[in-house]
Amino acid sequence: MNQIAGEDTSLALVQRSLRDREIAQGLARAAVLKRRYDAPVADVWSAITTPERIDRFFLPLRGDLREGGTYAFEGQASGRILVCDAPRLLRVEWVPPGCRDDGDQVEVRLTADGPNATWLELEHASVADVFHFDPEAGTYSPALGWEAPLHYLGEYLRGVLPDRPGVEWHEFDEAEEMRLATFRAPEWAKAEARYHATR
Structure with missing residues (x-):
């Protein structure tokens, strides 16, 4: 699973x-992740918007996949597609299942x-x-949750991942997920410190 594509290597990327x-919901705070991929922009756009490709590194996707339509990631989030300007910009509502009444925006x-x-550049607001x-309070920033998909996107674009849906090859390992979250958290703590320093 994680041996296929060691996630530790993505920390500095x-x-x-x-x-x-x-x-739409008001003034929000946004976590931003930016990463460079060695692939043409059209290929990256296709990878993040085509159901048959996105499920290779993330989750099964269904819905009325057009601007103004809706989408749903299996077991994760759903919402409306607000903007779809290929191959430059995708903006969606991000409503986790049963979590909050007010949706986020990605x-x-x-x-x-x-x-x-x-x-x-991925922005979750x-x-x-x-x-x-x-972890003691059981709170985990959604910013941490985007680290793995962006890592696996890179591995998918490099041809490292198996050419079949991620649900068939990825095995959830809670201890490993906690280790990775703890590994990445100090980088987000630095980002939060920079944010507060400029306010």
């Missing part, structure tokens, strides 16, 4: 920050870095105070 963002921006590389990591 992700740029992390927090910022304020206005969304935006993915792609920028070509020459013909064969792409910068991906929420009006709820969710961007903290405190």
Whole structure:
């Protein structure tokens, strides 16, 4: 599972920050993850928007997949597709199952870095105070949850992952997930400190 693509290697590849963002629900705080992939922008866009590809590194996806339509990731989140401007911008509501009444917003921006590389910037914004990591209190920032999909996207684009749905090859290991969350949390603590320092 994680031996296929050691997630520890991605720690230094992700740029992390927090910022304020206005969304439909009001003034929100947003966690931003930025990473460069060695793949053309059209290929990265296809990987993150095509159901038959996105389930290779993330989760099964279904819905009316167009701007104004709806989507649902199996067991994860659902919502409306607010903006779909291929191959540059995807913005969706992000409503976790049974968690809160107020949905979040997730935006993915792609920028070509020459013909064969792409910068991906993922922004998860929420009006709820969710961007903290405190295992003793049982709170886990959604920012931590995006680290693995972005890592596995990179491995998928490199051809490292099996060419079949992730639910068939990925085995959830709670101890390993906790280790990785603890491993990444100090980087998000630095991002939070930078955020508060500029306010």
